[in-house]
Amino acid sequence: DADVTQTPRNRITKTGKRIMLECSQTKGHDRMYWYRQDPGLGLRLIYYSFDVKDINKGEISDGYSVSRQAQAKFSLSLESAIPNQTALYFCATKGDRSTDTQYFGPGTRLTVL
Amino acid sequence: AQSVTQLDSQVPVFEEAPVELRCNYSSSVSVYLFWYVQYPNQGLQLLLKYLSGSTLVKGINGFEAEFNKSQTSFHLRKPSVHISDTAEYFCAAGIYGQNFVFGPGTRLSVLP
Numbered sequence: 001d002a003d004v005t006q007t008p009r010n011r012i013t014k015t016g017k018r019i020m021l022e023c024s025q026t027k028g029h030d031r032m033y034w035y036r037q038d039p040g041l042g043l044r045l046i047y048y049s050f051d052v053k054d055i056n057k058g059e060i061s062d063g064y065s066v067s068r069q070a071q072a073k074f075s076l077s078l079e080s081a082i083p084n085q086t087a088l089y090f091c092a093t094k095g096d097r098s099t100d101t102q103y104f105g106p107g108t109r110l111t112v113l
Numbered sequence: 114a115q116s117v118t119q120l121d122s123q124v125p126v127f128e129e130a131p132v133e134l135r136c137n138y139s140s141s142v143s144v145y146l147f148w149y150v151q152y153p154n155q156g157l158q159l160l161l162k163y164l165s166g167s168t169l170v171k172g173i174n175g176f177e178a179e180f181n182k183s184q185t186s187f188h189l190r191k192p193s194v195h196i197s198d199t200a201e202y203f204c205a206a207g208i209y210g211q212n213f214v215f216g217p218g219t220r221l222s223v224l225p
Contacts (some may be wrong), residue, residue, distance in 0.1 A: 004156070039129075040122060042217040043157075058212075082184060090156060098209040099145050099164045104156035 023091030119216035138172030
């Protein structure tokens, strides 16, 4: 079984709809991250969480919100989706040390029409 | 602030030829460096990482990278590529107390 799972894997929605992307991990890590990937821009950090009570904005948090329901679960919401939020979204987890590797989920491809 | 540059957005190479994917970073403090690979329709997985010690780091699938502090580089190499190496490759830097910074990625296309 995968250590980091994301649901759904693909989603097509319309402008203005509320969307939630979910992430679960079995690695026991406290740190979790949400990124979006756009061609030529690499990965940009949306939000990150160092534990259930510690949530922080990343470089592109506008238009997004998150919820850390438990150590293992970290959800990303788009309250009112817009077309330029069409992208590939990745969840990742990491141990507490700076030298620890980040582990990524398989991604969610979101299309906003 | 730290940054990671990958100068080549796309690298086409013929099968069994050598390849080098370039990565440069900017940081005034010590960094930890990582290379990730993203195969089509998949998430990112770790290829290799440099934390300290030997500057030549070996990873999975025959890849290796060399840390060069004076040139602030961490280039990825493979002596002979396969069709299955076609993927996007990301360099990333980590600094104590800060989040990872990823480069924009290099798309490696291995041609038959």
